[in-house]
Amino acid sequence: MTNAHPPSRDLPAQFVPGEVEGRLYERWLERGYFEADPKSDKPPYCIVIPPPNVTGSLHLGHAMDHTLIDALTRRRRMQGYDALYLPGMDHAGIATQSVVERQLADAGEPGRRQMGREAFVARIWAWKAESGGAILGQMRRLGEGVDWTRERFTLDDGLSRAVQTVFTQMFDDGLIYRAERLVNWSPALQSAISDIEVDHREVEGELVSIRYGDGDDAVVVATTRVETMLGDTAVAVHPDDERYRHLVGRTIRMPITGRDIPVIADDHVDPAFGTGALKITPAHDPNDFEIGRRHGLPMPTIMDEAGVIADSGTRFDGLDRFAAREAVREELRAQGRIVEERRPYRHSIGHDSRTGVPIEPRLSLQWFVRVERLAKAAGDAVRAGDTRIHPPELASRYFDWVDSMHDWCISRQLWWGHRIPVWYGPDGQTICVGPEEEPPSGAGWRQDDDVLDTWFSSGLWPFSTLGWPERTPDLDRYYPTSVLVTGYDILFFWVVRMMMFGLYAMHAVPFRDVYLHGLIRDEHGRKMSKSKGNVIDPLELIDAFGADALRFTIARGSNPGTDMSLSTEWVAGSRNFVTKLWNATRFALANGVTVDMPLPGEPTDADRWILGRLREVREETDALLEEFQFAKATEGLYHFTWDELCDWYVELAKVQLRDESTAQGTRAVLGHVLDALLKLLHPVAPFVTEELWTTLSGGESVVVAPWPVDAGRPVDPAAAARVADLQKLVTEVRRFRTEQGLPDSRRVAARVADVSGDAEAALRALARLEPDGDGFAPTATVEVVLSDGAARVELDTSAAIDVAAERARLGRDLAAARKELEQAEKKLGNPKFVEKAPPTVVDGIRARRETAAADIERVTARLEALPTP
RNA sequence: GGGCGCGUAGCUCAGCGGGAGAGCACUCGGCUUACACCCGAGCGGUCGCAGGUUCGAACCCUGCCGCGCCCA
Numbered sequence: 043m044t045n046a047h048p049p050s051r052d053l054p055a056q057f058v059p060g061e062v063e064g065r066l067y068e069r070w071l072e073r074g075y076f077e078a079d080p081k082s083d084k085p086p087y088c089i090v091i092p093p094p095n096v097t098g099s100l101h102l103g104h105a106m107d108h109t110l111i112d113a114l115t116r117r118r119r120m121q122g123y124d125a126l127y128l129p130g131m132d133h134a135g136i137a138t139q140s141v142v143e144r145q146l147a148d149a150g151e152p153g154r155r156q157m158g159r160e161a162f163v164a165r166i167w168a169w170k171a172e173s174g175g176a177i178l179g180q181m182r183r184l185g186e187g188v189d190w191t192r193e194r195f196t197l198d199d200g201l202s203r204a205v206q207t208v209f210t211q212m213f214d215d216g217l218i219y220r221a222e223r224l225v226n227w228s229p230a231l232q233s234a235i236s237d238i239e240v241d242h243r244e245v246e247g248e249l250v251s252i253r254y255g256d257g258d259d260a261v262v263v264a265t266t267r268v269e270t271m272l273g274d275t276a277v278a279v280h281p282d283d284e285r286y287r288h289l290v291g292r293t294i295r296m297p298i299t300g301r302d303i304p305v306i307a308d309d310h311v312d313p314a315f316g317t318g319a320l321k322i323t324p325a326h327d328p329n330d331f332e333i334g335r336r337h338g339l340p341m342p343t344i345m346d347e348a349g350v351i352a353d354s355g356t357r358f359d360g361l362d363r364f365a366a367r368e369a370v371r372e373e374l375r376a377q378g379r380i381v382e383e384r385r386p387y388r389h390s391i392g393h394d395s396r397t398g399v400p401i402e403p404r405l406s407l408q409w410f411v412r413v414e415r416l417a418k419a420a421g422d423a424v425r426a427g428d429t430r431i432h433p434p435e436l437a438s439r440y441f442d443w444v445d446s447m448h449d450w451c452i453s454r455q456l457w458w459g460h461r462i463p464v465w466y467g468p469d470g471q472t473i474c475v476g477p478e479e480e481p482p483s484g485a486g487w488r489q490d491d492d493v494l495d496t497w498f499s500s501g502l503w504p505f506s507t508l509g510w511p512e513r514t515p516d517l518d519r520y521y522p523t524s525v526l527v528t529g530y531d532i533l534f535f536w537v538v539r540m541m542m543f544g545l546y547a548m549h550a551v552p553f554r555d556v557y558l559h560g561l562i563r564d565e566h567g568r569k570m571s572k573s574k575g576n577v578i579d580p581l582e583l584i585d586a587f588g589a590d591a592l593r594f595t596i597a598r599g600s601n602p603g604t605d606m607s608l609s610t611e612w613v614a615g616s617r618n619f620v621t622k623l624w625n626a627t628r629f630a631l632a633n634g635v636t637v638d639m640p641l642p643g644e645p646t647d648a649d650r651w652i653l654g655r656l657r658e659v660r661e662e663t664d665a666l667l668e669e670f671q672f673a674k675a676t677e678g679l680y681h682f683t684w685d686e687l688c689d690w691y692v693e694l695a696k697v698q699l700r701d702e703s704t705a706q707g708t709r710a711v712l713g714h715v716l717d718a719l720l721k722l723l724h725p726v727a728p729f730v731t732e733e734l735w736t737t738l739s740g741g742e743s744v745v746v747a748p749w750p751v752d753a754g755r756p757v758d759p760a761a762a763a764r765v766a767d768l769q770k771l772v773t774e775v776r777r778f779r780t781e782q783g784l785p786d787s788r789r790v791a792a793r794v795a796d797v798s799g800d801a802e803a804a805l806r807a808l809a810r811l812e813p814d815g816d817g818f819a820p821t822a823t824v825e826v827v828l829s830d831g832a833a834r835v836e837l838d839t840s841a842a843i844d845v846a847a848e849r850a851r852l853g854r855d856l857a858a859a860r861k862e863l864e865q866a867e868k869k870l871g872n873p874k875f876v877e878k879a880p881p882t883v884v885d886g887i888r889a890r891r892e893t894a895a896a897d898i899e900r901v902t903a904r905l906e907a908l909p910t911p
Numbered sequence: 912g913g914g915c916g917c918g919u920a921g922c923u924c925a926g927c928g929g930g931a932g933a934g935c936a937c938u939c940g941g942c943u944u945a946c947a948c949c950c951g952a953g954c955g956g957u958c959g960c961a962g963g964u965u966c967g968a969a970c971c972c973u974g975c976c977g978c979g980c981c982c983a
């Protein structure tokens with residue numbers, strides 16, 4: 043293999059992320075590693091980005107999406123797939139329009155209505171050009187392996203064509219209709235919004251009981267929105283309610299408006315609730331609307347788009363709805379109409395999820411998607427397993443939603459978005475104009491003013507980005523996409539819509555797997571919010587600790603469907619891990635390690651052990667990643683790297699490297715393990731692994747290096763057991779030293795019995811023991827029961843030992859062994875246990891009993907041998 | 912009100928039928944030629960409460976208490 047960049051075989055003492063990340067990323071782009079190739083003979087793998095809003099900047103939620111998607115696609119690329127991570131952004135209708143409107147207001151410029159539609163939309167485009175770049179820059183900082191040649195925007199020409207095409211098809215299929223309905227109206231946005239854009243929250247309001255009518259004909263009704271009485275057109279009671287039977291069919295005179303309204307009987311009135319009589323305001327309450335429809339009641343609208351009382355024919359016209367509430371209440375009070383007031387009265391009301399303003403149900407003419415058939419298909423596809431939801435617990439939420447979905451209001455009274463492709467003619471014609479058709483011209487024709495809900499276009503994202511409605515090579519190859527990665531919070535907003543549209547337009551699910559991650563919270567599990575001041579900016583974390591550290595932290599915390607807590611300390615911990623990896627590789631390089639050296643024909647126990655562990659870890663990592671278990675996979679690699687490779691193998695390697703007979707084999711094993719480990723870590727920590735792997739291997743790039751399918755060797759249980767014994771022995775001697783206050787710098791003469799030659803050399807190095815020379819006079823003995831019998835280390839501490847400390851140490855050992863013996867004997871003393879438990883379990887307990895008994899005997903002897911004070 | 916989930920070491924979490932774990936924090940000792948962003952040794956928990964199933968329960972079942980989320 044020829045190398046464009048001959049490796050320099052050594053590394054700076056410190057990894058400084060800021061100095062290498064940009065350079066590496068540019069190199070990856072130059073070489074086109076991230077560009078997909080539909081003509082390739084490799085199997086395809088595709089993930090489309092959940093498009094961030096152009097308004098914003100990357101927050102930790104995005105960083106999580108992006109880290110996980112990038113990890114999945116990088117791994118597949120290494121596994122030999124033609125992997126496509128497709129980037130793009132969402133025009134985010136309401137959010138973006140609001141931002142620009144606020145900018146205009148702040149700058150004291152004319153508002154959008156004064157500017158006019160065309161100028162205002164042009165203004166947003168200009169702003170988008172400027173702000174859209176911020177996110178792209180942040181994605182590069184995170185190291186995302188996206189195919190920039192395929193970047194898309196929900197409002198670009200191709201995607202707009204896709205929107206128009208789907209709209210037309212659905213219109214022709216009768217799946218899109220226009221109707222006057224009571225919709226969720228946001229007085230703040232002055233637009234309709236869909237059900238899921240409404241948050242229901244408890245508020246402290248008031249419940250006011252009002253008397254309508256007089257004398258025997260009086261009826262008391264209660265309401266939390268007194269002002270709506272201006273739009274009342276009936277009072278409803280239950281047909282079987284004796285209290286009101288005499289009133290049904292008669293009229294009752296309203297206070298303030300002086301209108302006579304009918305008393306009607308309707309089964310839906312709950313006679314047990316309140317007085318059993320209900321005021322009916324059909325144009326301003328969903329239930330009242332239904333009752334009004336059933337009884338053919340008039341439906342006067344008494345508020346305008348901004349929530350200001352209008353056309354009520356009363357003096358309250360012009361008052362904001364909340365001011366009107368007070369004013370109407372006071373007027374009623376003055377007229378002696380108020381029977382009771384409960385305040386505060388806690389009840390749940392809908393709020394516009396974007397602005398937080400209470401929703402005003404409003405009767406208006408809007409466009410809807412008839413969802414029944416589409417939602418059923420979306421549910422069935424998951425039931426049939428065509429798309430799998432991870433974690434499965436969240437599938438039930440999905441089913442609940444699709445199985446009881448209401449028609450979707452898709453028109454928005456905004457300007458920024460896909461304009462509804464419907465034209466109205468001078469004689470009342472309504473025609474839907476497809477992308478290949480010319481809109482009607484001539485006097486009296488005009489296009490619908492509204493734009494589509496943003497989620498309408500994001501719902502098409504998995505195929506519109508691949509070129510639909512054209513039948514492009516990309517579309518043929520990458521649809522259905524492989525996985526969708528997103529937060530569970532937009533399961534309904536987005537995932538359901540993509541399922542519905544994908545099945546409708548493509549007749550196939552949009553993705554095979556859906557991985558739903560949780561939210562990133564602060565270090566105490568609280569939601570991050572600007573008002574709490576606990577928001578962490580991912581770029582600051584990248585600046586402080588490097589992109590790899592942030593990515594590693596996110597991956598390590600991502601259990602399916604579960605929120606994670608994150609603090610700078612955690613990211614610092616990941617940075618430390620990256621540093622550890624860096625230094626381990628530096629150690630290898632300094633000792634002449636390269637990859638592809640032939641593994642030793644006669645590996646040492648340590649070699650066999652670490653190669654076996656590598657095999658196991660690689661298999662676990664693969665299995666976990668296939669199940670989207672990012673946290674567990676990452677955690678496993680963390681511990682393998684730190685606790686096994688660095689803490690033990692590298693230390694043992696130092697001994698082996700000093701010995702001619704094992705030095706070369708050790709280099710080969712270290713090279714082999716690091717080669718595989720760097721590859722395994724690359725998907726989550728791309729920068730540091732690239733820098734280390736290219737230096738170590740001289741290879742072109744780990745981005746395109748093959749995934750280590752054959753890493754390691756089959757486990758050698760005997761060798762593994764001997765290494766475990768050695769670890770136990772070393773730890774026990776270290777413990778003795780610590781208890782005796784013997785610093786590491788102080789070598790202690792020791793005589794070792796019943797330990798193999800190799801192990802003894804390792805023990806002496808790791809426990810800082812020196813040979814027993816002339817005049818060796820042991821002052822203490824450390825005994826350890828190992829898998830094949832007891833080992834003994836006699837130590838000459840060259841002074842009287844601290845007997846009290848040693849007595850304490852042995853005392854703890856004795857207590858532990860006694861507890862162990864007691865537990866084992868209790869179990870074995872239970873005949874039912876011996877009879878019913880599996881033999882392997884019983885044998886295990888027996889072995890523990892024997893070990894404990896031996897420990898007690900040994901420790902007791904040692905204690906007795908100690909000099910008495 | 913319905914549904915889902917969670918209560919395990921000071922904090923954040925993993926473990927989900929057979930010996931209570933991790934990271935951080937804390938204590939003690941160390942600049943041991945990869946690493947002080949480090950090394951070594953430790954401290955720390957009636958696994959929310961109460962019943963039940965089982966030879967055996969943090970783990971399965973039931974109830975209760977507390978918390979979160981989604982939907983009404």
